[in-house]
Amino acid sequence: MDVSCLTLNRLSVYLRCLRSLRERGVERTSSQELARNFGLNAAQIRKDLACFGEFGIRGVGYDVAQLEARLRSLLGLDRRHSLVVVGMGNLGRAVARHLAHSRSAFDVVGGFDSDPEIIGLEVGPLTVRSTGELPGVIAEQGVEVGVIAVPAEAAQEAYDDLVAAGIRAVLNFSPVRLRRHPEVRTRTVDLRIYLEELVFFLAAARDDEEAESGLHSAASR
Amino acid sequence: MDVSCLTLNRLSVYLRCLRSLRERGVERTSSQELARNFGLNAAQIRKDLACFGEFGIRGVGYDVAQLEARLRSLLGLDRRHSLVVVGMGNLGRAVARHLAHSRSAFDVVGGFDSDPEIIGLEVGPLTVRSTGELPGVIAEQGVEVGVIAVPAEAAQEAYDDLVAAGIRAVLNFSPVRLRRHPEVRTRTVDLRIYLEELVFFLAAARDDEEAESGLHSAASR
DNA sequence: CCATGTGAACAAATTCACAGCA
DNA sequence: TGCTGTGAATTTGTTCACATGG
Numbered sequence: 256m257d258v259s260c261l262t263l264n265r266l267s268v269y270l271r272c273l274r275s276l277r278e279r280g281v282e283r284t285s286s287q288e289l290a291r292n293f294g295l296n297a298a299q300i301r302k303d304l305a306c307f308g309e310f311g312i313r314g315v316g317y318d319v320a321q322l323e324a325r326l327r328s329l330l331g332l333d334r335r336h337s338l339v340v341v342g343m344g345n346l347g348r349a350v351a352r353h354l355a356h357s358r359s360a361f362d363v364v365g366g367f368d369s370d371p372e373i374i375g376l377e378v379g380p381l382t383v384r385s386t387g388e389l390p391g392v393i394a395e396q397g398v399e400v401g402v403i404a405v406p407a408e409a410a411q412e413a414y415d416d417l418v419a420a421g422i423r424a425v426l427n428f429s430p431v432r433l434r435r436h437p438e439v440r441t442r443t444v445d446l447r448i449y450l451e452e453l454v455f456f457l458a459a460a461r462d463d464e465e466a467e468s469g470l471h472s473a474a475s476r
Numbered sequence: 477m478d479v480s481c482l483t484l485n486r487l488s489v490y491l492r493c494l495r496s497l498r499e500r501g502v503e504r505t506s507s508q509e510l511a512r513n514f515g516l517n518a519a520q521i522r523k524d525l526a527c528f529g530e531f532g533i534r535g536v537g538y539d540v541a542q543l544e545a546r547l548r549s550l551l552g553l554d555r556r557h558s559l560v561v562v563g564m565g566n567l568g569r570a571v572a573r574h575l576a577h578s579r580s581a582f583d584v585v586g587g588f589d590s591d592p593e594i595i596g597l598e599v600g601p602l603t604v605r606s607t608g609e610l611p612g613v614i615a616e617q618g619v620e621v622g623v624i625a626v627p628a629e630a631a632q633e634a635y636d637d638l639v640a641a642g643i644r645a646v647l648n649f650s651p652v653r654l655r656r657h658p659e660v661r662t663r664t665v666d667l668r669i670y671l672e673e674l675v676f677f678l679a680a681a682r683d684d685e686e687a688e689s690g691l692h693s694a695a696s697r
Numbered sequence: 698c699c700a701t702g703t704g705a706a707c708a709a710a711t712t713c714a715c716a717g718c719a
Numbered sequence: 720t721g722c723t724g725t726g727a728a729t730t731t732g733t734t735c736a737c738a739t740g741g
Contacts, residue, residue, distance in 0.1 A: 261710075263676055267669040271651055285722060293653045298712055301724060313718045313723040330672050331679040338671075349570035350667070361671060400674055423681075424674040430492055432514045440677045442670050446571070448488040449663050450559075450582060451551050453621055453645040455484055456661045458552040460644075482732075506700060518700095519734055526702060534701045534740050702739080711730070718723085 262303045266326055268293075269300065273323040285316035332360040337398045339422075341413045342405030343368040343376065343383045346428055350402055355379040361400070365392045369409070386413075390420040403427040414441075483524045487547055489514075490521065494544040506537035553581040558619045560643075562634045563626030564589040564597065564604045567649055571623055576600040582621070586613045590630070607634075611641040624648040635662075 272293045276284055286297040304310050307329055311317045327333050338354070340347045343366045354361050356379065366378055369386045376383045384392075392398065401417040403410055403425060410429035417425055417439075424440040427433060430448075435441050493514045497505055507518040525531050528550055532538045548554050559575065561568045564587045575582050577600065587599055590607045597604045605613075613619065622638040624631055624646060631650035638646055638660075645661040648654060651669075656662050 259710080260673060263673050264669050267666070267672045268653065271666075272653065275652075287722080294656065295653075296712075297722095298714095298725095299710090301722090302711080305724060309724070311723055314721045315719070316722065329676075331675045332672065336671075336675050345570040345573045349566040352566040353667075359668060359671075360675070399678060400671065423678050426670055426674060431496075432489065432493065432516075435515070440674050440681070442674055444665070444667070444670055445488070445492075446665070447580060448485050449647055449665055450557075450580075450621065451488045451553065452481060452484050453647060453661050453663055454552045454557050454581070455550075457620060457644050460661070480732075508700075517734075519736095520732095522700090522702060523733080530702070532701055535699045536741070537700060699741100700739105701741095703737090704735105705737105706733105706735070708733070709731080711728105713728070714726095716723105716725085719721095 256306055258306045262306055263330075265295075265299070265303050266330060268295075269303070270323060270326045270330065270332075273319055273326070277319050277323060281319055283316055284319050286311075288316070334360065335362055336360055336400060337362045337364045337396055338400040338402060339363070339365040339367065339389065339392060339398050339417075340402045340404060341367050341386065341389065341417065342403060342409070343373050343378060344404065344406075347402070347404035348378050350404060350428075351381060352379045355381070364396050364398060365389075386416070389416055393417070393420040393422055398422065400424045400426065403429055405429060407431050477527055479527045483527055484551075486516075486520070486524050487551060489516075490524070491544060491547045491551065491553075494540055494547070498540050498544060502540055504537055505540050506532075509537070555581065556583055557581055557621060558583045558585045558617055559621040559623060560584070560586040560588065560610070560613065560619050560638075561623045561625060562588050562607065562610065562638065563624060563630070564594050564599060565625065565627075568623070568625035569599050571625060571649075572602060573600045576602070585617050585619060586610075607637065610637055614638070614641040614643055620644045622646045624650055626650060628652050 269289070272289055286300040289295055289300055290297040310322050310325055338361050340351045340363060343351065347366065351363050351366050354363050363381060366381045366383045367386045367389050368374055368383050374383050374385050401422045403413050405413045407429050410427065410431045411433060414425060414427065414433050418436045422439060427441065427443040428446065430445045433441060433443065490510070493510055507521040510516055510521055511518040531543050531546055559582045561572045561584060564572065568587065572584050572587050575584050584602060587602045587604045588607045588610050589595055589604050595604050595606050622643045624634050626634050628650050631648065631652045632654060635646060635648065635654050639657045643660060648662065648664040649667065651666045654662060654664065
């Protein structure tokens with residue numbers, strides 16, 4: 256069976272929920288309990304899990320620690336993954352530092368920039384290197400994932416460089432639609448889009464209030 | 477009509493595409509041209525726009541500058557929006573700096589933290605203040621949006637504080653499922669989820685290769 | 698003519714509702 | 720009995736295909 260990104264992202268959420276339950280000493284749970292505690296849908300939890308097998312006991316529920324371990328393994332988080340960050344401005348540095356001192360499954364093995372002002376900077380345990388060194392590092396260390404945190408103008412080039420160097424997956428924080436290489440798993444996350452979404456719905460809510468209060472509102476459609 | 481988040485997020489994408497075309501001197505375009513240039517679907521562009529009115533001329537296409545302006549206005553980006561950041565660690569600082577010196581529609585009017593080590597720090601044009609000052613700033617300046625960039629343990633409290641202070645919308649970067657207040661527009665973006673998604677599909681791709689090369693693979697389902 | 702705007706067809710995702718098993 | 724796992728029903732989102740009109 257083919258598993259969708261939506262299902263997969265929810266598995267990550269379930270993993271966090273299970274971890275939180277385990278830390279609170281809960282040993283057994285059910286789809287209903289998870290749904291109630293974390294604002295999820297019980298049927299959806301079961302459907303999502305069903306993509307990967309059977310994890311529970313009918314009439315009983317799920318073993319928290321066991322299900323957590325199974326999900327972690329499914330998502331590949333019981334193995335370590337090396338990662339480079341291209342573009343060590345504000346966002347790149349934040350990502351590098353964050354991953355370095357939260358112990359996640361990801362090892363940041365390099366941070367790269369083309370700005371001479373930034374090359375040489377110490378960021379946590381890392382020294383920022385020149386973009387020219389990128390291919391060597393990726394090839395030698397077999398780096399799997401590249402994070403793009405360069406300005407919009409430089410994003411396509413950074414992406415092409417990563418691909419040429421043999422990267423397997425790319426997480427792109429720049430706001431450009433990349434011309435993609437289909438053999439490389441690519442995901443774009445444009446943070447401003449989320450802010451834009453929020454303020455749109457604020458405006459929509461404001462229109463509703465005006466309408467309810469009986470005012471004429473030319474803005475509502 | 478009710479507009480979905482997916483449609484709305486695509487409008488943000490279209491806006492970036494139009495801006496890019498305009499900067500390249502293109503004055504007129506069509507849904508097909510947009511689709512071809514940016515890897516989109518022409519019918520979907522038209523459907524998305526149709527939620528808000530008619531923007532094109534049949535047989536001709538769209539005026540780039542005009543459509544850009546209309547979308548910007550629709551999304552509320554022709555007005556300014558004030559924003560506070562709660563949690564001025566790596567990520568919070570990066571967001572604050574980023575919004576401060578990309579000229580977007582968002583004004584960062586405050587950065588807050590509870591750590592005495594961080595309070596008082598200069599971040600761009602901002603001085604980090606104590607979380608205690610949060611309610612005053614939100615009320616006095618009528619702040620619309622709060623960004624949560626605190627560690628997981630502190631996220632629910634930061635959220636409740638923002639809501640109590642009268643915030644209208646929240647962008648949550650912490651990996652917790654918040655107990656939400658329904659009157660506040662809330663959006664969670666967990667960056668690690670995207671990394672987890674990428675490595676899952678890498679593992680899946682690796683399984684496929686093994687299968688193709690005729691090796692026995694117990695991992696594939 | 699030609700690209701928009703749109704109803705209708707299709708596909709995907711979610712939710713329901715219950716059979717089946719501990 | 721009670722919760723899982725799952726087909727079937729429903730809702731939501733996408734794509735097609737064409738009538739419409741500048």
